Amino acid sequence: MSWLSTILIFLPVAGAIVVAALPLPRYWVGSLASLISLVEVGVWITSATKFDFGSSALQFDQRQSWVSDLNISYHVGQYAFSVWLVGLTTVVMAACVIYGWWVGRERPRAYFALMLMTTGAVVGVFTAQDLLLFYAFFEAMLIPLYILIGVWGGADRLRATLTFVIYTVVGSLLMLASIVAYGLQQGTFDLTKIGPSSSTWIFLGFVAAFVIKSPLFPFHGWLPITYRESPPEISAVLSGIVSKAGLYGLLRIAIPKFPEVVADWRVALLVLASISLVYGSLLAWRAPDFRGVVLYSSLAQSGLIVIGLLANNDLGFDGAVLQMVNHALMSSSLFLLAGMVERRTSTGEFALLGGMARGRPALATVMMTVGIISLAVPLSTSFAGEFLILAGVFQQQWAWAVVGATGIVLAAMYMLRAISAVLHQDVGSAVPDSALDLRGGELAVVVPLVLCLIGLSAYPNLISGHAFGANKAIVQVSSDTTKLSDATCTKSANGGACQTVMSYAIGPALNIDEPAAWTRYAP
Amino acid sequence: MIVKPHVDWFALSPSLSLTGIAFVLLLVAVLVPRNARKPVAAFLAFGGFVGSFALAVLLYDRSATATTAVHDAIFRDRWAALAQVLLAGSGAVAVLISYREKMREEHIAEYYALLTAAGAGMAFFVQASNLMTLFLGLEWFSIALYVLTAIDIDLIGSLEAGLKYLIVGAVGSATLLFGSALVYGATGQLSFDQIGAAGHAHDAMLVAGLAMVIAGLAFKASVAPFHMWTPDAYQGAPTPVTAFMSSATKIAALVVTYRVLTTAFPHDQRLWTAGIAALAIISLAWGNIAALVQLNMKRILAYSSVSHAGFMLIGIAAASPLGARALMYYLVPYAAMSLGAFAVVAARERELGVPVTLRNLAGFGWERPFLGISMWVFVLGMLGFPLTGGFFGKFYVFAAAYRHGWWWLIIAGVIATMISAYYYLGIVRAMYFRESAELQLAPARGAPNRELLLSAGVLICLVVTVGSFFAVQPLIDVARHAALALPFA
DSSP states (O other): OOSHHHHHHHHHHHHHHHHHHSOOOHHHHHHHHHHHHHHHHHHHHHHHHHOOTTOOSOEEEEEEEEEGGGTEEEEEEEOHHHHHHHHHHHHHHHHHHHHHHHHTOSSHHHHHHHHHHHHHHHHHHHHBOBHHHHHHHHHHHHHHHHHHHHHHSOTTHHHHHHHHHHHHHHHHHHHHHHHHHHHHHHTOOBTTTOOOOOOHHHHHHHHHHHHHHTTOTTSOTTHHHHHHHSOHHHHHHIIIIIHHHHHHHIIIIIHHHOHHHHHHHHHHHHHHHHHHHHHHHHHHHHOSBHHHHHHHHHHHHHHHHHHHHTTOSHHHHHHHHHHHHHHHHHHHHHHHHHHHHHHHHSOOBGGGOOOTTTTOHHHHHHHHHHHHHHTTOTTSHHHHHHHHHHHHHHHHOHHHHHHHHHHHHHHHHHHHHHHHHHHSSSOOTTOOTTOOOOOHHHHHHHHHHHHHHHHHHHOTHHHHTSSSSTTOSEEEOOSOOOOOOGGGOOOOTTOOOOOOOEEOOOOEEESSSOGGGGGEEOO | OOOOOOOOHHHHHHHHHHHHHHHHHHHHHHHSOHHHHHHHHHHHHHHHHHHHHHHHHHHHHTOSSOEEETTTTEEESHHHHHHHHHHHHHHHHHHHHHTTOOOOGGGHHHHHHHHHHHHHHHHHHTTBOBHHHHHHHHHHHHHHHHHHHTOOTTSTTHHHHHHHHHHHHHHHHHHHHHHHHHHHHHHSOOBHHHHHHHOOTTOHHHHHHHHHHHHHHHHHTTOTTSOTHHHHHHHHSOHHHHHHIIIIIHHHHHHHHHHHHHHHOGGGHHHHHHHHHHHHHHHHHHHHHHHHTOOBHHHHHHHHHHHHHHHHHHHHHHOSHHHHHHHHHHHHHHHHHHHHHHHHHHHHHHHHSSOOBSGGGTTHHHHSHHHHHHHHHHHHHHHTOTTSHHHHHHHHHHHHHHHHTOHHHHHHHHHHHHHHHHHHHHHHHHHHTSOGGGGOOOOOSSSOOOOHHHHHHHHHHHHHHHHHHHOHHHHHHHHHHHHTTSOOO
């Protein structure tokens, strides 16, 4: 029993309440919120140093019965990959909170309280080990984001919030129906105890929520308007962190809990992921504005990560986790940079931009560095992530790797086009000579993110080698199962009679939740 | 020589205490000087509801085994006692909301007298154990509510609303009465237990009676397609009355529906579960779709209450202890959210002096942070978002439907929730995403009143709405004990 996960969730929530309640002047509200988000990063660093990455077991876990009637509990804890996802959340959120402070958002008490609430909710998603708790945090993310976009967003923000909310609510309610069915079927909602299911409908309910959140083609309809109309730091949060909640859901729930169904649907999902990758890259290449490039590249990247998750081998899973962290850092820095450019030129249209490198060395250097890393140049961390994913999926079926490689070529095309359209070429009509280089505050926000990327480029194995404990994402589950005697037969929760025990040989399984126990279960 | 039945005064106490206060309030209307009448009357009414609340809690505590009392006219059990607790709580909050409502001073004590009388009628109604007391209780609180709806003769539409409510309500009562006559004709019995024992499945007259009893109760619970009076009555009635109607009437009607169906009609369970499920789906569809196009806040909340009736009927359709738990649990956050939302509407109404619409809510959330955040929470609760009891309410009725094997009811509920997101979040949008400068309000006569009592009422609702999310298990335990009183096949 450890309080660390709980502290990571509720420290920002408590901070949000303090920020909202204390009648501080504007400047102090922002600095207090920034301080809280930095303390959160500190707590995460402490937790990461205490984490035993050699073990694949759940750590920092805490369990408290909540609704014993239906076996629902407050159960939080972290696996090795959760640590990295929590880490990217705290780091990116800190950058975005500080950016909001630096920009000086209106109605600061509400703004910073909602930002801190978002932090707590996302950390909750990545640490919840109970389906109901997971759902609660998954929905709780939406509440502050809805207001953040609707109040501080651009001109067309009302339509943006509506689109965003309708898509996400549809997905998450389908997931709720699945959770009800799955949890009652198994008699528990605890993710570490719940057995695998072979129900396609339940699986699809979960997947609907996750592929909308990630998003994957053709469920990305909310993406363009939401990312364009949000304030830049909220776009950074959405694409950097919130989209990872969907990918995490695939990794934590959809793939390990539905081994057979995933096998049936693997090709279909891989097709969607491949289309997302190629189509997203093409859209990014043709996008008329800076944010357009970044948002469609997010679609492409989430396709790539899903390909890694479905490769069903060590390389794919390790690469997917690494790439999740990479993409969070890259896309949030790019969205923040887009915001910084827009502040100077009041537009993101490539037709009106250009030539910003001249006389603005800091902007040019930072944007160039992030851009080069995100087009997966060799020796960069995203090259490592994408290489692992492609190598993994190559073992599955070489054709998918070819599609993935095409996506990487396209990445170079759209990213270089974006950089050139902003930094080089002739000076755009919207770029005033007086537009300043990046200021100290902006550098303080974006440079740490870039340094994280450079650090990971030097040692990507920090994540890819420490995501599943003992460097093994997959364990082989033996196919010989012992026939259960009547005495040990698991009774279903509704007091039903003992069902016939069927044996399943599931072969390779994700190295979480004691996969050996899954070889036998009563469907 | 007439044999007098033994009267269990304690079993009647939640209802009798309120009746007593109602009579005292009528005296207040005559005896207390005009300038002191309002505080005295409000204080007495509040005290009456709190007293009734306390008595109902005691009654719950001391009625572990379900019995009938007063010559088998009423039930003394935890199912009724728990409903009385909720009813009395709703009444107390309604008094807090009512205090500052602009009303003719000569009516003020009568207003509270009628409010307590309605509460007393409902407290009696939920205990009813035969067809006579059922109808008596129904008429008792209905007549009080008809007058309450029309009491503000200065308010445009109040009288019209009262008349509509009276006519449609009378149709409902008549349906219930006719149904009761058919049931009596088929079985020769009045008490629910004996009807249950004497009835045969698929007896045509009994089934016709059953259908009419369900319809009669559905009028009161504003279940579609028997909800026609709801939007008009809710819109026209003084807002505190609407708040009370939307929470208390629904509690009483749904709790009694569950009791009547399980106790008197166990043999036709397959029939009525299907019927209730159909009503649930109609309510979910109609309530949510009609709410989409409303602009008036009270009408939006009225249609939302129709859709919530649909959700709660899912718990009834499950016809299981889990379903009964789900209904009782759902009623707790529902009553709080509904009272709270109407309280916030009342506050805005008093501020502007015109009916509250989505348009003139603009900027409200920023001007009144506490009320704005509260409304936000209530709306999210109605939508079934986590961090509010509304989430577990929906979760439990879905769970009950799943256990019953009716997964399609879950799908219906999920689709209804998706639709409802549009108008519920539209309220949040109206409060926060628009500036009040857009309204071009006429200059007000000074700053609006800081309504301490109304804020206290909203705070209570807020605590219950959020608290019921965290304290699910204690509430479910209470509901489980209450559900033991119902016979499930």
